[in-house]
Amino acid sequence: MIEVKDLHYSYSKQEAPVLNGLDLRIEPGQWLAVVGRNGSGKSTLARCLNGLFLPESGSVLVDGMDTAEESMLYPIRERVAFVFQNPDNQLVATSVEDDIAFGLENLGIPREEITDRVEQALSVMRLADKRDKPPHLLSGGEKQRVAIAGAIAMASTYLVLDEPTAMLDPLMRLEVIDSLTRLHREQGLTIIYVTNIMEEVLLADRVVLLDQGRVAKDCTPAELFSDPAYLIEQGLDVPQISYLAGRLADAGYESLRGALAVDELADRLCRI
Ligand SMILES: Nc1ncnc2c1ncn2[C@@H]1O[C@H](COP(=O)(O)OP(=O)(O)O)[C@@H](O)[C@H]1O
Ligand SMILES: [Mg+2]
Incomplete structure (x- = not known):
């Protein structure tokens, strides 16, 4: 479990804290989405989860290990991996395979184990046929999959992704989402997914x-989308289906409130 308790974080003493008493518990096996308007503190929180940033006050515990304890940083980073928005900032080596191995070499992991973990990551992310390719020649979606492969080779429990598809076109976005869904389902990886794509x-x-810099709402996606006015107030997009379902519910068709998908809305409409 990741436990964030009364977390405060500031980039400078002159300015108000960016994270301002944030509390959050993330159970293993969950897929947690983190949303909020620009500047609400999502990226800052994400970086606190594996000790890239340390709390000014409060604490972040990863399976009981405190990120503020220097001796815990390696074991924490073996559990919590991070994928950034722009894969170009994460890919460093001259081949896909070496790139995935890079972080492991830095952790001082024995050679045979590195080979095993790289093979597994290549296979899970369906990148085995790209192993010798230079990362810069891959598509954006493939690059992001290499970054995810590197992350999961490093850490086995929690994967934190900060808007990983923001720079990808819709097809590549699907490709990345597909890989993540598979990882979550087949390997039970806990996913902490920062996104503003509803x-x-x-x-x-x-x-x-x-x-x-605080948790203003903690609920299921269905609950969040059942209140389009709140989404708008928070600077978030309202999915078209939620907007339509909300408008129709407000007009008297209460049974449609909260419908999330086209099929679901159609089914409920047919029952009226
Ligand atoms: N490196 C930085 N130095 C100073 N201020 C920063 C830095 N990064 C982010 N901030 C500020 O912290 C606040 C939260 O930023 P961030 O965590 O990136 O929010 P989000 O990811 O939700 O857009 C913003 O007001 C932003 O301007
Ligand atoms: Mg951000």
């Missing part, structure tokens, strides 16, 4: 909405 929020079991 369709992606639907993949989650649970969604946490940040506002001014």
